[in-house]
Amino acid sequence: MSHRIVTLPGDGIGPEIMAPTLELLRAVGDFEFEEHLFGGASIDAHGVPLTDEVLDACRRSDAVLLAAVGGPRWDTTDPDRPRPEQGLLGLRKGLGLYANLRPVKPLPALYDASPLRRERIEGTDMLVVRELTGGIYFGEKTRTATSASDICSYTTAEIERIARTAFGAARAKVTSVDKANVLETSRLWREVVSEVHSREFPGIALEHVLVDNAAMQLVSSPRDFDVILTENMFGDILSDEAAMLTGSIGMLPSASLGGESASGDAAGDGRGPGLFEPVHGSAPDIAGRAIANPLAMFLSAAMLLRHGLELESEAAAVESAVQRALDAGLRTPDLGGDAGTAQATRAVLDNIE
Numbered sequence: 001m002s003h004r005i006v007t008l009p010g011d012g013i014g015p016e017i018m019a020p021t022l023e024l025l026r027a028v029g030d031f032e033f034e035e036h037l038f039g040g041a042s043i044d045a046h047g048v049p050l051t052d053e054v055l056d057a058c059r060r061s062d063a064v065l066l067a068a069v070g071g072p073r074w075d076t077t078d079p080d081r082p083r084p085e086q087g088l089l090g091l092r093k094g095l096g097l098y099a100n101l102r103p104v105k106p107l108p109a110l111y112d113a114s115p116l117r118r119e120r121i122e123g124t125d126m127l128v129v130r131e132l133t134g135g136i137y138f139g140e141k142t143r144t145a146t147s148a149s150d151i152c153s154y155t156t157a158e159i160e161r162i163a164r165t166a167f168g169a170a171r172a173k174v175t176s177v178d179k180a181n182v183l184e185t186s187r188l189w190r191e192v193v194s195e196v197h198s199r200e201f202p203g204i205a206l207e208h209v210l211v212d213n214a215a216m217q218l219v220s221s222p223r224d225f226d227v228i229l230t231e232n233m234f235g236d237i238l239s240d241e242a243a244m245l246t247g248s249i250g251m252l253p254s255a256s257l258g259g260e261s262a263s264g265d266a267a268g269d270g271r272g273p274g275l276f277e278p279v280h281g282s283a284p285d286i287a288g289r290a291i292a293n294p295l296a297m298f299l300s301a302a303m304l305l306r307h308g309l310e311l312e313s314e315a316a317a318v319e320s321a322v323q324r325a326l327d328a329g330l331r332t333p334d335l336g337g338d339a340g341t342a343q344a345t346r347a348v349l350d351n352i353e
């Protein structure tokens with residue numbers, strides 16, 4: 001039975017990195033792809049970044065593969081005009097994708113591509129577990145001529161389920177990141193994470209670190225992290241910072257998964273489709289030049305295979321092909337080389353076993 005994957009190329013370099021990713025997926029399995037407009041492309045066609053039809057198509061799929069959204073064409077601070085990013089937030093919320101997994105494991109071939117010294121990053125292998133459907137991103141927003149506000153709120157149930165994701169993924173330690181010296185949401189976060197820990201995962205070590213300190217430790221001793229568990233906005237910021245350990249944000253994949261409803265029980269018939277996307281954006285500055293690094297997108301496809309479709313050996317095949325291509329010297333411009341998207345794609349496809 002072939003798996004049904006909804007593909008959302010989006011904007012900027014999105015379509016340029018989606019096309020080779022479908023080629024790669026076809027090389028490892030049998031999939032049905034259903035492409036839809038999303039983000040700015042959907043605003044241009046329909047006036048909104050995510051239509052109900054597209055959200056329904058995603059709900060009916062086995063997994064959703066997204067490239068990137070946004071660009072200067074749709075940039076606006078006018079609260080009444082549609083923005084591509086609203087489509088992304090609507091998709092995350094609409095599919096109940098509360099758990100965002102961002103693995104950060106610099107490949108030895110790229111140790112020297114990182115702005116940090118090799119000795120600093122060698123052996124780094126961490127997973128950022130970011131809460132994705134709560135917090136300040138989704139709280140009430142207000143705006144008057146002279147003031148604005150964004151509410152940050154979390155419930156115990158929202159914190160419990162993401163804490164379970166983090167402890168479940170940890171090998172040895174969870175570093176829970178908050179701002180408990182200032183924020184009430186962070187104090188609740190700390191309490192709930194500690195409770196889930198002592199009740200359900202006493203065998204895993206737990207430490208609480210303030211977000212400013214965590215930002216520092218990420219560059220001073222990245223090796224010391226195993227799983228970083230954090231709320232929506234801290235996770236957004238820290239994952240971009242962590243991305244630089246790998247040499248380029250063009251290397252970082254992500255998976256957004258749902259499953260457990262905020263009331264504590266499994267949603268419907270278990271887990272719905274996950275969303276898989278690179279951490280980087282639509283890179284409008286290099287769009288249309290055929291030089292975008294497709295590797296984060298390829299690695300996101302590998303996460304789709306593993307977490308979305310439970311095709312572990314296919315996922316591993318993609319990951320090792322990427323690794324072998326880099327070992328053999330593949331470098332796109334963001335990694336200091338001059339390989340274009342097509343050349344990078346060929347290098348990876350040639351290494352699929």
Ligand code: IPM
Nearest residue numbers: 070085086088089236279281
């Ligand atoms: C990310 C992005 C998004 C976020 C933006 C595009 C809304 O930065 O996935 O990290 O802030 O979550």
Ligand code: MG
Nearest residue numbers: 236237240279
């Ligand atoms: Mg971000």
